Amino acid sequence: MPDFTTGVVVIGGGSTGAGALRDLAMRGIDAMLIEKGDLASGTTGRSHGLLHSGGRYCVNDLAAAIECVEEGRILRRIARTAIEDTGGYFLSVTEEDEAWEPRFVEGCAKAGITCERISLDEARRREPALSKQVRTAFWLPEDGHLDPFYLVMGNVESARRRGAQVRTYTEVTGFTREGDRVTGVITRDAVTGEQTSIGCQAVINATGAWSGFVAKLLDVEVKVVPVKGVMVVLSHRLAHAAINRCHKPGDGDIVVPGLSVAILGTTARRVPHPEVLPIEWDEVRLMLEEGAMMLDGVTAARAMRAYAGVRPLYDLGAEAEGREMSRNFAVIDHEERDGVAGFTSIVGGKVTTYRLMAERVTHVVARKLGVTTPCSTADVPLNDRDDELDQLRHRPAQMGAPKPHLGEDYLKPLVCECELVRPEDADPWLEDPAVRGLEDMRRRTRAGMGPCQAAVCSYRLAGRLVTARHQDGAMATRAMADFLETRWRGVRHVFWGSQLRQAQVTTGLHLELFNLDRQLMLENRPPPVGEDHGVGLAEAAQATRPR
Amino acid sequence: MRFDIAVVGSGLAALVATRSLQKAGRQPVLIWPGLSSLYFVYATIDVLGYRDATATEPVDNPRAAIGELIAAHPDHVYARAGLEALTAGTALALDWLREAGFSWRGGLDRNVVLPTATGTPKPSCLIPDSMAGGDLGRDDPVIFCGFEGYEDFVPELAASNLSRTWGHAPGSVRGLRIRPPRFAPGRLFTSIDLARSFEDVAFRREVADRVRTSIATNGDRVRIGVPAVLGLTHVADTHARFEEEVGHPVFEIPTLPPSVLALRLFDRLRKHLQETGIELIWAAPAHAAEVSDGRCHRIQLKSPGREQAVEARAYVLALEDTADGAMRAGVHTIQDPFFHRVLARSDVPTERTLESLFKPQPFAQVGYRITDRLQPADDDGRPLADNVFVAGGAIAGYDPSGTKSRGGMAIATGYRAAQEAMAA
Numbered sequence: 001m002p003d004f005t006t007g008v009v010v011i012g013g014g015s016t017g018a019g020a021l022r023d024l025a026m027r028g029i030d031a032m033l034i035e036k037g038d039l040a041s042g043t044t045g046r047s048h049g050l051l052h053s054g055g056r057y058c059v060n061d062l063a064a065a066i067e068c069v070e071e072g073r074i075l076r077r078i079a080r081t082a083i084e085d086t087g088g089y090f091l092s093v094t095e096e097d098e099a100w101e102p103r104f105v106e107g108c109a110k111a112g113i114t115c116e117r118i119s120l121d122e123a124r125r126r127e128p129a130l131s132k133q134v135r136t137a138f139w140l141p142e143d144g145h146l147d148p149f150y151l152v153m154g155n156v157e158s159a160r161r162r163g164a165q166v167r168t169y170t171e172v173t174g175f176t177r178e179g180d181r182v183t184g185v186i187t188r189d190a191v192t193g194e195q196t197s198i199g200c201q202a203v204i205n206a207t208g209a210w211s212g213f214v215a216k217l218l219d220v221e222v223k224v225v226p227v228k229g230v231m232v233v234l235s236h237r238l239a240h241a242a243i244n245r246c247h248k249p250g251d252g253d254i255v256v257p258g259l260s261v262a263i264l265g266t267t268a269r270r271v272p273h274p275e276v277l278p279i280e281w282d283e284v285r286l287m288l289e290e291g292a293m294m295l296d297g298v299t300a301a302r303a304m305r306a307y308a309g310v311r312p313l314y315d316l317g318a319e320a321e322g323r324e325m326s327r328n329f330a331v332i333d334h335e336e337r338d339g340v341a342g343f344t345s346i347v348g349g350k351v352t353t354y355r356l357m358a359e360r361v362t363h364v365v366a367r368k369l370g371v372t373t374p375c376s377t378a379d380v381p382l383n384d385r386d387d388e389l390d391q392l393r394h395r396p397a398q399m400g401a402p403k404p405h406l407g408e409d410y411l412k413p414l415v416c417e418c419e420l421v422r423p424e425d426a427d428p429w430l431e432d433p434a435v436r437g438l439e440d441m442r443r444r445t446r447a448g449m450g451p452c453q454a455a456v457c458s459y460r461l462a463g464r465l466v467t468a469r470h471q472d473g474a475m476a477t478r479a480m481a482d483f484l485e486t487r488w489r490g491v492r493h494v495f496w497g498s499q500l501r502q503a504q505v506t507t508g509l510h511l512e513l514f515n516l517d518r519q520l521m522l523e524n525r526p527p528p529v530g531e532d533h534g535v536g537l538a539e540a541a542q543a544t545r546p547r
Numbered sequence: 548m549r550f551d552i553a554v555v556g557s558g559l560a561a562l563v564a565t566r567s568l569q570k571a572g573r574q575p576v577l578i579w580p581g582l583s584s585l586y587f588v589y590a591t592i593d594v595l596g597y598r599d600a601t602a603t604e605p606v607d608n609p610r611a612a613i614g615e616l617i618a619a620h621p622d623h624v625y626a627r628a629g630l631e632a633l634t635a636g637t638a639l640a641l642d643w644l645r646e647a648g649f650s651w652r653g654g655l656d657r658n659v660v661l662p663t664a665t666g667t668p669k670p671s672c673l674i675p676d677s678m679a680g681g682d683l684g685r686d687d688p689v690i691f692c693g694f695e696g697y698e699d700f701v702p703e704l705a706a707s708n709l710s711r712t713w714g715h716a717p718g719s720v721r722g723l724r725i726r727p728p729r730f731a732p733g734r735l736f737t738s739i740d741l742a743r744s745f746e747d748v749a750f751r752r753e754v755a756d757r758v759r760t761s762i763a764t765n766g767d768r769v770r771i772g773v774p775a776v777l778g779l780t781h782v783a784d785t786h787a788r789f790e791e792e793v794g795h796p797v798f799e800i801p802t803l804p805p806s807v808l809a810l811r812l813f814d815r816l817r818k819h820l821q822e823t824g825i826e827l828i829w830a831a832p833a834h835a836a837e838v839s840d841g842r843c844h845r846i847q848l849k850s851p852g853r854e855q856a857v858e859a860r861a862y863v864l865a866l867e868d869t870a871d872g873a874m875r876a877g878v879h880t881i882q883d884p885f886f887h888r889v890l891a892r893s894d895v896p897t898e899r900t901l902e903s904l905f906k907p908q909p910f911a912q913v914g915y916r917i918t919d920r921l922q923p924a925d926d927d928g929r930p931l932a933d934n935v936f937v938a939g940g941a942i943a944g945y946d947p948s949g950t951k952s953r954g955g956m957a958i959a960t961g962y963r964a965a966q967e968a969m970a971a
Contacts, residue, residue: 281894281895281896281897284896411734411735412733412734412735413696413698413733413734413735413736414735415698423698456803456804459664459665459699459701459803460698460699460701460803462665462701462704463698463701463703463704464698466701466703466704466707467701467703467704472707472711473665473666473704473705473706473707473708473709473710473711474707474708474711476704476707477665477704477708480665481905484904485903485904485905488900488903488904489902492896492897492899492900492902493896493897494896495896495897495899495900495910496876496877496878496896497876497877500876500899500910501876503900503908503910505587505588505804506904507904507908507911507948508587508588508948509588509803509804510904510905511905511948511949512588512593512947512948512951512953513588513590513663513664513801513806514663514664514665514667514669515596515663515665515667515668515669515951516665516667516905517600517905517906517948517949518597518603518667518668518669519665519666519667519708519712520905521601521603522603522667522712
């Protein structure tokens with residue numbers, strides 16, 4: 001007997017899972033999302049944030065490019081606050097790049113991508129930081145920045161308002177079946193180890209790079225190739241628009257300005273497991289060197305950290321590897337393909353087309369459940385409520401200018417000065433049981449994402465865990481240490497210049513002023529090194545249970 | 548510009564070196580490259596809190612422990628500077644603090660363990676009187692008192708932590724908050740705003756009233772730990788009067804930056820040097836030393852819009868830390884600004900750090916090799932210049948974070964470098 005039942009279980013809290021949850025809820029289907037870590041903690045939250053116009057795929061992957069064009073236009077309607085309409089440039093910097101240009105222009109035309117060749121003078125007037133090596137510039141107004149955290153939280157909150165439920169830090173360890181039909185999932189709390197049996201009519205596997213592992217629990221095969229990408233975060237935007245290299249997609253050919261930073265991306269290396277994502281120095285160096293070919297100042301700017309994500313490339317059985325593989329996606333109806341009813345996978349794709357992926361998979365599942373309500377996710381904005389809940393409404397992206405307190409006559413307190421996070425931006429999340437650690441707070445508020453990398457806000461947020469969430473000091477201190485350690489692991493890869501100096505403030509504060517290293521020793525628990533969420537979550541899980 | 552002895556640096560090592568020269572009747576110039584990061588976090592003078600970075604038992608007697616440390620590790624910074632320099636430098640520093648108007652206490656024979664803003668016991672050696680009430684060697688109950696709307700000191704967090712690691716009896720540690728008068732709820736205010744307000748008698752009395760009313764334990768042996776905001780400058784006066792008005796012992800606890808304790812200390816000592824006739828060259832980072840015949844003849848200073856040369860008979864390079872901007876940390880090399888020597892080379896930036904932030908970091912060890920006289924040395928141990936001496940964090944192996952020894956190491960090396968400079 002299941003502990004409780006729902007209509008559809010969606011496994012995976014990335015953009016696709018969150019999109020499917022919303023789609024189901026909007027079709028009136030009872031749904032629950034199960035995520036083994038935090039929302040947007042896998043591929044989505046580790047993307048570079050480029051909202052693809054399609055220009056990147058228009059030569060080699062026309063179908064994917066066309067989807068980008070259409071979805072980009074839809075997202076500008078429904079996810080306004082998650083998008084910065086920066087536009088983008090495609091730049092040729094070598095002769096080989098120039099040879100690519102005719103194919104690029106033709107591809108854009110075929111895909112219906114707005115693309116305009118502009119003079120170098122005009123390009124430099126608009127983007128003074130363009131490097132001397134730039135030979136040709138194309139303007140693609142539909143490139144942009146998409147905030148992946150906001151996107152996922154926006155979808156999830158929208159779904160919750162329609163009755164959908166979310167469980168984070170909950171791993172699916174098995175399925176219940178009746179004959180060839182899946183009747184539910186068995187989950188385990190990643191921290192307490194508590195097992196729960198959830199009955200349902202259908203399961204959507206939206207676990208991206210992890211799809212194969214979930215499918216294997218049902219003895220069916222889903223071949224997903226995990227391909228690592230390394231990115232470097234700079235503390236300035238450097239350019240107004242997204243910068244792409246006009247060539248066959250390769251390493252380090254994107255610079256995405258978004259919010260207060262610019263992100264250099266990315267590499268493509270096949271990895272044995274989606275959670276084995278070592279950041280190698282040659283990858284970091286390559287990002288800086290390649291970025292500098294397009295933009296001056298890339299190597300001089302302050303690098304704040306490096307991080308790695310994993311692409312969930314779907315193996316269509318072709319010989320292609322890594323970037324050669326399609327960024328297209330597929331819905332796998334396991335009833336049809338494997339004779340396992342009630343289980344459907346959505347694989348491949350990318351964040352820009354998450355909504356379409358969610359629509360396609362939801363369509364298949366809804367039809368099986370006999371629900372004929374059409375999809376409305378392309379028409380209804382994510383923030384479709386009257387009262388203020390938009391946690392990020394003060395952001396520059398929304399305001400158009402970095403004036404967080406416009407119209408207010410005095411300065412208000414901030415939890416995080418680097419990213420202008422106010423107490424009221426943080427506090428609602430302290431009541432959300434899906435939020436367990438301070439990294440989870442970061443994904444929802446941006447606290448800790450600025451130059452000081454949580455040196456200051458970690459203490460204030462730990463304080464709020466005690467005052468607002470009523471955790472004890474041990475848990476709050478543990479959360480603070482975990483937060484600092486996670487940030488530190490990214491900072492280490494760009495440890496020179498200002499970021500090295502910054503470390504002096506961080507160690508000065510936490511080791512010398514607070515004596516935090518001894519506090520951790522007194523707790524008799526060495527600081528964890530490993531996953532983002534670290535330890536201390538068992539207590540967090542307990543504390544967030546409704547009292 | 549020609550001087551007797553030039554001291555370069557903005558931290559405690561530079562201040563102590565300058566003061567030592569002054570007291571010895573010399574005429575030093577202090578070249579202040581700009582505020583170091585530690586300016587914002589410095590609170591006490593820690594000499595040796597723990598024997599090593601992994602010890603959990605605090606050192607009880609720093610002088611004795613340093614004696615043992617020196618015997619066991621002849622290359623340790625304390626061994627190079629010498630226990631005598633630490634002793635003489637500490638006496639000089641305490642005298643100076645008194646003369647400059649501070650009330651500090653402590654000595655090398657005893658550490659005092661005080662609670663931090665995370666409620667963690669931490670051993671310090673020389674401390675302002677205003678912090679002394681926090682001595683965890685005494686068993687009086689502790690009440691952490693914070694201010695509503697001020698999140699850079701969270702009394703609830705400090706109380707929860709300290710009650711698990713220290714509390715003598717149930718309920719002997721607790722936290723409370725009072726609403727500070729004059730600060731509208733929801734309005735941003737910092738430690739500086741509070742400290743400035745505390746210098747106003749009416750504000751201070753009003754706060755004292757509210758604290759007294761809130762604790763409501765007339766006669767009980769409790770002490771009140773507050774964020775270190777009891778006056779921006781005249782700390783002794785404000786603290787003593789506030790304590791009287793509250794009716795219980797009150798002690799300050801250092802906060803997130805800006806640290807009022809550090810501002811009080813550095814601003815006052817720097818001004819005191821100026822008041823007593825020491826010339827200061829402001830915000831002028833050094834970028835080259837000119838050396839010939841084994842002696843440094845001048846150093847070049849460079850700041851936006853200004854370049855100047857300073858000539859002196861001897862130089863004390865008292866950089867606060869390898870990372871305070873004085874050292875140039877490139878992608879693969881860390882170079883010093885005077886001799887442009889590569890002090891550390893790494894193929895990969897991650898080599899400069901460990902995977903955990905809470906462990907001793909390789910980058911903190913970077914600095915000059917030194918001779919027995921604290922001269923910066925080449926790879927063979929020969930001085931780069933006979934008349935240049937190093938103090939503070941620019942010395943290789945100088946990593947006070949894990950052992951909580953920043954102040955003591957600054958004093959010992961600053962004092963010793965000054966002695967050597969006079970003899971040069």
